[in-house]
Amino acid sequence: MKAKQSLFAGVVIFIIMALSACNMPSGVTSAGTPDIDGTVAAKVAIEHAAQTMVAQTLSAENPNAGQVNTSTNTIQAPVDATFTPTLSPTITMTPTPEGTFLTVSQDTYCRFGGPYSSFKILATVKIGQKVEVIARNPENDSYFVKNPYEANSTCWLYGKYATLTGNAAGLTVATMNPTPTPTFTPTxxxxxxxxxxxxxxxxxxxxxxxxxxxxxxxxxxxxxxxxxxxxxxxxxxxxxxxxxxxxxxxxxxxxxxxxxxxxxxxxxxxxxxxxxxxxxxxxxxxxxxxxxxxxxxxxxxxxxxxxx
The missing domain is CATH 2.60.40 (Immunoglobulin-like)
Known part of the structure; x- marks a missing residue:
């Protein structure tokens, strides 16, 4: 880089000296008339040569001069934000069972045909267990219910320990089976x-x-x-x-x-x-x-x- 700068300085000095020489009044024709055309032509040639050398020197110092910057900045389009909706939890409503139900405060037998001990035991309703009531007896102290342990099965439950919920007043009246005659061996x-x-x-x-x-x-x-x-x-x-x-x-x-x-x-x-x-x-x-x-x-x- 320093050598190029020295060369450039030398060329400039040479051109100045040449131009100075051209301007001296020594240049005359044989007839004693100054050769103006030759002097102008020589100055133009020297100036052109100097400009060319200067341009080459500058080009050597900056090889990228004159090049068009073709780089472009690509503007990235903003990415559309994706909206994810927050779903509210679905509330499942538990329907209130219709009908009449009872619970017992003491384990109670549920019997086939009637609530008394002479009838066959089908199930034992446990304390707090809910049983659906179908009907009642005329005395309103026993209830005809759905067997809680077997589908399509019914039985009678004595109501002493029972608590009813629902439409108890709308229960139909059912008749129990006749009390079975016990089998016995006569004496x-x-x-x-x-x-x-x-x-x-x-x-x-x-x-x-x-x-x-x-x-x-x-x-x-x-x-x-x-x-x-x-x-x-x-x-x-x-x-x-x-x-x-x-x-x-x-x-x-x-x-x-x-x-x-x-x-x-x-x-x-x-x-x-x-x-x-x-x-x-x-x-x-x-x-x-x-x-x-x-x-x-x-x-x-x-x-x-x-x-x-």
Whole structure:
């Protein structure tokens, strides 16, 4: 780079000196007239040569001079922002079940045909379990419900421990199956047979239902039921000159006597009923029938034990 600068300085000095020489008044023709045309031509040639050398020198110093900058700046178009909507969570509404339902505060059997212990147990409704109610009995103390454990199955549930929700007033009234006649082996020597059927309730009072049939030739006119709850020691003492049936709090058929072949349901009610629920306790009793009122005349007795 320094050599090029020295060369350039030398050329410039040479040109200046040449031009100075051309301007001197020494140049004349043979006739004594100055050669103006030759002097001008020489100056032009020298100036042209100097310009050419200057241009070449500058070109050598800056090889990129004169080139057109063809570079272009590409403007990137802004990328469109993608809008992602935030979806609100879908609220699933839980429909309120229609109909009438019940829950029980104590495990309760659900039976086929009726709620009493003489009917077959189909299921046990657990505490707090919700069961759909289809109908009720006329006394409005038992309910015909859908079996919670088996589809297309129904059963009767005693309502003592039940709490209803829904349209209880709109329930239809259904009739229970007749109380099944228990199977038993007659004992002719006693003149009658007796068997346990089930437990009846009326409010807070409980009584067991017995089935008595006259299998002899005597006419029975009075009855005695004595014994106890072997768990609580509650004493049972019931006597009557009639044979009266009960369903819950409602009295049923009353018979003055039992003639040969006749039968009746009897209960330890007025007197003799329990003031608590004896379910699960062993009951030991003796049933006595007599041919006259007041437990007089000929009497026969049969012992009986069962667990409600």
């Amino acid at each position: 002719p020597t006693h003149g009658f047979t007796v068997s346990y059927v089930g437990l009846e309730t009326c409010g807070i009072q409980y009584a067991f239902k017995l089935f008595v049939k006259n299998t002899g030739s005597s006419i029975w006119q009075s009855i005695s039921i004595t014994g106890s709850d072997t768990v609580t020691a509650f004493a049972i003492n019931h006597t009557s000159n009639t044979f009266k049936e009960y369903s819950g709090c409602s009295a049923g058929v009353t018979q003055a006597d039992l003639t040969p072949g006749e039968s009746s349901y009897v209960l330890n009610i007025s007197p003799g009923q329990f003031n608590y629920n004896p379910t699960g306790n062993n009951i030991s009793i003796t049933v006595t029938l007599c041919s006259l009122d007041g437990l007089a005349g000929t009497c026969k007795s049969i012992p009986l034990s069962f667990t409600p």
